[in-house]
Amino acid sequence: MLRLSRNTSRGRLQRDAIGFLSLACSTPLQPGDAIVRQLANQSNSELKHSDMRVAVIGAGVSGLSTAQSIFEQYHSLIIPLTIEVYADRFTPLTTSDGAAGFWQPYLYDKGNVQETKWCKETFDYLLSFLRSPDSIKMGIFLQSGYNLCSESAPDPSFKDSVLGFRTLTERELELFPGYSYGWFNTALMVEGKTYLPWLMDWLRERGVKFYQRKIESFKELVDSGVDIIINCTGVRSGDLQFDPELTPGRGQILKVQAPWLKHWIITHSFTAGTYNAPYIIPGSQSVVVGGCFQIGNWSEQNNSEDHQRIWEAACKLEPSLKHAQIVEDWTGLRPVRSKVRLVRESMQSGQSKFEVIHNYGHGGFGLTIHRGCAQEAARLFGEILELKDWVPKSSL
Amino acid sequence: MKRVKVVVVGAGVVGSSTAVCIAETLTNCSVTLMGDRFTPDTTSDIAAGILICAPFPDIPLERQQKWFKDTIDHLLTIAQSEEASDAGVLLSSGWQLHKSVPVDKKPFWSEFVLGFRTMTDQELKRFPNHKFGQAFTTVKCECSNYLPWLEKRFRKAGGQVVKQKVNNLQELSTQGYDVIVNCSGLGAKTLVEDSQVYPVRGQVLKVHAPWLQHFIRDGEGQSYIYPGMHSVTIGGTRQADDWRLEPDPGDSQNILERCSRLEPSLRRARVLGVSVGLRPSRKNVRLERELLLLGGRQVDVVHNYGHGGWGVTLSWGTALEALSLVRQCLYQRPPSSRL
Numbered sequence: 001m002l003r004l005s006r007n008t009s010r011g012r013l014q015r016d017a018i019g020f021l022s023l024a025c026s027t028p029l030q031p032g033d034a035i036v037r038q039l040a041n042q043s044n045s046e047l048k049h050s051d052m053r054v055a056v057i058g059a060g061v062s063g064l065s066t067a068q069s070i071f072e073q074y075h076s077l078i079i080p081l082t083i084e085v086y087a088d089r090f091t092p093l094t095t096s097d098g099a100a101g102f103w104q105p106y107l108y109d110k111g112n113v114q115e116t117k118w119c120k121e122t123f124d125y126l127l128s129f130l131r132s133p134d135s136i137k138m139g140i141f142l143q144s145g146y147n148l149c150s151e152s153a154p155d156p157s158f159k160d161s162v163l164g165f166r167t168l169t170e171r172e173l174e175l176f177p178g179y180s181y182g183w184f185n186t187a188l189m190v191e192g193k194t195y196l197p198w199l200m201d202w203l204r205e206r207g208v209k210f211y212q213r214k215i216e217s218f219k220e221l222v223d224s225g226v227d228i229i230i231n232c233t234g235v236r237s238g239d240l241q242f243d244p245e246l247t248p249g250r251g252q253i254l255k256v257q258a259p260w261l262k263h264w265i266i267t268h269s270f271t272a273g274t275y276n277a278p279y280i281i282p283g284s285q286s287v288v289v290g291g292c293f294q295i296g297n298w299s300e301q302n303n304s305e306d307h308q309r310i311w312e313a314a315c316k317l318e319p320s321l322k323h324a325q326i327v328e329d330w331t332g333l334r335p336v337r338s339k340v341r342l343v344r345e346s347m348q349s350g351q352s353k354f355e356v357i358h359n360y361g362h363g364g365f366g367l368t369i370h371r372g373c374a375q376e377a378a379r380l381f382g383e384i385l386e387l388k389d390w391v392p393k394s395s396l
Numbered sequence: 397m398k399r400v401k402v403v404v405v406g407a408g409v410v411g412s413s414t415a416v417c418i419a420e421t422l423t424n425c426s427v428t429l430m431g432d433r434f435t436p437d438t439t440s441d442i443a444a445g446i447l448i449c450a451p452f453p454d455i456p457l458e459r460q461q462k463w464f465k466d467t468i469d470h471l472l473t474i475a476q477s478e479e480a481s482d483a484g485v486l487l488s489s490g491w492q493l494h495k496s497v498p499v500d501k502k503p504f505w506s507e508f509v510l511g512f513r514t515m516t517d518q519e520l521k522r523f524p525n526h527k528f529g530q531a532f533t534t535v536k537c538e539c540s541n542y543l544p545w546l547e548k549r550f551r552k553a554g555g556q557v558v559k560q561k562v563n564n565l566q567e568l569s570t571q572g573y574d575v576i577v578n579c580s581g582l583g584a585k586t587l588v589e590d591s592q593v594y595p596v597r598g599q600v601l602k603v604h605a606p607w608l609q610h611f612i613r614d615g616e617g618q619s620y621i622y623p624g625m626h627s628v629t630i631g632g633t634r635q636a637d638d639w640r641l642e643p644d645p646g647d648s649q650n651i652l653e654r655c656s657r658l659e660p661s662l663r664r665a666r667v668l669g670v671s672v673g674l675r676p677s678r679k680n681v682r683l684e685r686e687l688l689l690l691g692g693r694q695v696d697v698v699h700n701y702g703h704g705g706w707g708v709t710l711s712w713g714t715a716l717e718a719l720s721l722v723r724q725c726l727y728q729r730p731p732s733s734r735l
Contacts, residue, residue: 130522131660141607141661144489144533163519164531172510172533175476175487184511184533186489186519186610259625260486262609284607320480 052078052390054381055221057240058232059087059210061096061192061370062359064199066230069371069378071206078390085203086221088214091196095234096366098332100253100281100288101139101191102264103368106274107147107156112339115365118372120161125371126188139194141284144186145264146172148179153268155183162187176317179267187264190367191283215240218356219349228384229356230377235335237360243341246361249334250297251275252306253290254314258324261287265317275364278313286327289314293364295336302329337361342373344380355384400425400726403573405562405587407431409440409539409707411579412546413715414700418577418722419553425726428573429550432561435543439581442600442673444622444629445537445708446488446611447471449505452680457504463713464505470712471535484541486625489533490611491515493526493658498615501530509534523658526614536611537708538624562587565697569690575725577698577718581676584701590682593702595674597638599647600631605665612658617705619654627668630655634705636677643670678702683714685721696725 056067067083075081091097103126105119129135130142146168147156159165163186173179200210215221218229218240233240235248261282269277275293282288291310307329315321341361347354359377362369384390402425404415411431419427435441447468451460474485487510506512515529523529547557562568564587568576578584585593605628613620622629633647648670656662678701686697700718703710 133660133663136607136661136664141609143609164513164516166511166513169511175472175510189607258481259606260481260484262486262488262623282609319476319478322478323481 051080051082052228053082053084053226054228054230055226056083056085056230056232057087057215057221058234058360059085059090059196059200060094060232060234061196061199061366062234062362062373063087063230063232064196064203065370065374066232066357066359066377067203067208068199069374070230070381071203071208073378074381074385075206078385083203083208084211084226085208086211086213086215088212090210090212091200092193094192094196095332095334096192096196098253098330099192099364099367100283100290101189101195101367102143102281103188103190104266105156105158105365105368106363107153107268109157115340115369116157116161118369118376119158119365121372121375122369123161123188126190134198137194138198139189139191139284141189142186143189143262143264143282144184145266146176146182146184148176148182148265148267150179150181150269152181153270159183159185176265178316189283192367194284195367218347218354222349222352222354227354228381229354230381231356231358232360234360234362234366235333237335237341237358243337243361245337245341247296247336248298249275249336249363250292250294250299250331251290251334251364252292252302252310252329252331253288254307254310254329255286255327256289256321256324257327258282258287258321260320261318267291267317278310278317280314280318280321287324289321293334298333300331300333302331334364335361335366336363340369340373342376342380344384355388357381357384400575400729401428401573402426402575402577402722403428403430403568403571404577404579405430405568406579406581406583406701407434407543407557408438408579408581409443409543409711410581410700410703410714411577412543412550413711414577414579414718415555416546416550416553417712417715417719419550419555421719422722422726423554425575426556427550427554428556428558429547430558430560430562432559434557434559435547436540438539438543439673439676440539440543440707442598442671443539443705443708444600444620444624444631445484445539445542446613446620446622447509447534447537447709448492448613448617449503449706449709450617451504454680460710461504461508463710463717465508466713466716467709467711468505468508468535471537475535479545481625482541483545484538484625486536486538487533488536488611488623489609490531490613491519491523492530492532492613492615493523494528494615495526497528501528506530506532525657534611536622536624539708541625565688565695566690569693569695573695574729575696575698575722577700577722579700579718581701581703581707582674584676584682584699588699590678590702592678594637594677595639596677596704597633597635597640597672597674598631598705599633599643599651599670599672600629601648601651601670602627602629602668603662603665604628604668605662607661608659614654614658619651619658621655621659621662628665630662639674641672641674643672675705676702676707677704681710681714683717683721685725696722696729698722698725
């Protein structure tokens with residue numbers, strides 16, 4: 001295996017590289033091969049690192065899935081690769097845990113085609129697990145339902161990602177007085193309270209370590225020897241680095257027992273705005289009832305007026321809810337941003353240079369987009385490795 | 397004028413529905429619902445209650461379509477009301493799968509369910525053993541809730557409920573009933589000596605799999621998965637002339653195996669229980685009038701039995717038609733016999 005060591009002699013690097021690349025190639029390499037000459041040349045530059053330490057800040061779905069993607073793609077290329085996850089909140093207390101876990105992007109991506117692509121990638125990825133025995137342990141299952149509008153509207157961005165997408169028939173619309181247009185499709189559920197523990201188990205089994213503490217600054221981690229930081233701090237990213245585009249989108253939901261409901265129902269009001277109109281999302285254990293999206297509201301407390309408003313609107317939409325037992329309310333702050341911040345940034349702290357990959361600002365579609373973003377973050381990770389000559393370009 | 401005494405024999409879904417229709421509409425009649433078994437001990441209680449149907453060979457399709465449409469419209473109204481959970485009625489979407497493309501791609505009821513369409517290739521990928529499929533939204537009507545809910549409605553309309561085994565129609569004439577509505581299901585075999593009636597044994601398992609939100613049905617109805625309010629019903633068997641009411645462990649094993657192939661996550665599902673029901677089958681449903689001389693009295697009989705595995709599916713529609721037949725009986729009675 002290729003080991004990057006401070007005192008490696010040229011000759012030893014050659015031998016190591018040949019060994020590694022021989023493993024990777026089907027025919028054994030010879031000292032005269034071009035790739036070996038390239039590696040030998042590279043050994044002349046300063047190889048800075050023995051261990052590579054990667055710190056992920058944030059243990060919501062973005063942090064955990066990014067750790068997963070990085071491990072998947074680089075654990076055999078960088079030995080040893082140490083991945084650590086730092087967070088003050090872990091499942092079941094993250095924003096991802098409280099969310100209903102329903103895969104659906106906002107109706108329109110406003111030109112953010114990259115985000116639509118990442119959402120579709122996530123859907124396809126989750127769908128591939130459905131016939132596997134792991135699907136239940138991951139909290140993944142299919143559910144169909146209704147997107148309702150009060151007037152006709154263009155087809156949503158996700159129409160080609162989901163299964164069986166179609167417009168609603170007249171008879172179906174009769175079920176929902178007050179709505180005159182909409183769509184039916186089959187989508188996926190990925191329940192945070194199950195998915196996050198599954199991700200943590202997956203990571204733990206592969207040697208990823210978890211630390212419960214609030215990271216106050218990037219410097220803190222760099223000083224302790226971290227090479228690359230993955231910033232998945234969601235709505236509180238501003239604590240680490242001021243971001244004027246990041247703002248909370250407060251959501252309050254009611255968890256109710258209504259096991260007769262087998263479809264999600266999402267209503268859309270183009271005046272009130274996304275998720276400010278009632279929605280009902282059955283899960284595997286309870287039904288999430290919502291319809292609240294308050295920009296700029298940092299309160300994580302449940303509000304009784306919001307509760308009333310949400311409940312009344314939902315009962316109007318689905319009269320059978322009148323007999324549902326309300327279990328509890330929950331409030332979460334969606335990490336809202338004009339678009340997802342998924343970029344790498346070279347930073348400096350004193351004399352230390354370090355790399356940060358930002359992956360936050362997923363608004364109300366974190367679970368929906370997580371895998372696509374995690375894979376992109378891993379790709380950015382690879383860019384860093386290439387740029388820093390930490391891994392030969394040819395082996396990526 | 398003495399009130400006309402109507403008795404509905406059989407308190408399964410067909411009898412209960414018919415009794416409600418009559419009691420709520422013919423307010424000049426006194427209506428009694430009579431049976432030896434009531435919920436939760438009827439055949440209807442075992443049924444998953446999904447509205448899906450196969451056609452009877454000799455009944456005009458239009459008539460069967462009306463039965464289906466009347467039932468699903470009635471249940472859809474309940475599903476969208478506050479009563480839905482009390483009545484055990486819910487919307488259910490899912491897929492009907494076929495191993496080869498069927499000759500008739502659209503069943504006779506396709507326009508009465510919601511959003512009926514052919515499955516896309518992408519949807520079929522999940523079912524590698526099947527080449528064709530239909531997706532739609534129908535209704536699930538759980539009789540363990542629905543029958544008590546119907547009974548409440550029946551009593552509210554002035555109906556009387558009597559637990560009594562009826563051995564022959566003579567007995568009922570002796571008790572003074574003017575109109576007998578025979579909804580005795582499998583019991584009609586002996587009650588009215590109908591040799592065409594025979595049981596088709598169905599075994600089902602109830603499993604705990606709350607992540608399943610869609611029904612999946614193998615084209616011929618051999619294997620099916622029907623998620624309900626509190627459990628998922630999986631099945632089944634179709635054993636003609638098999639009167640065994642005890643569960644067969646071999647059948648259970650077989651059902652689990654077949655259904656797990658359709659839906660692999662079922663292998664992780666805990667089995668909650670197993671039940672057996674005998675579908676009251678007949679080549680065609682018998683829904684017709686008969687005027688009988690019983691114990692010296694002219695008694696109108698309206699038969700409404702032989703629904704096989706489609707009792708819930710056709711319950712309200714056949715009840716409405718039975719009601720119209722009872723109405724006809726009343727109009728055609730000479731005034732003197734009403735005294």
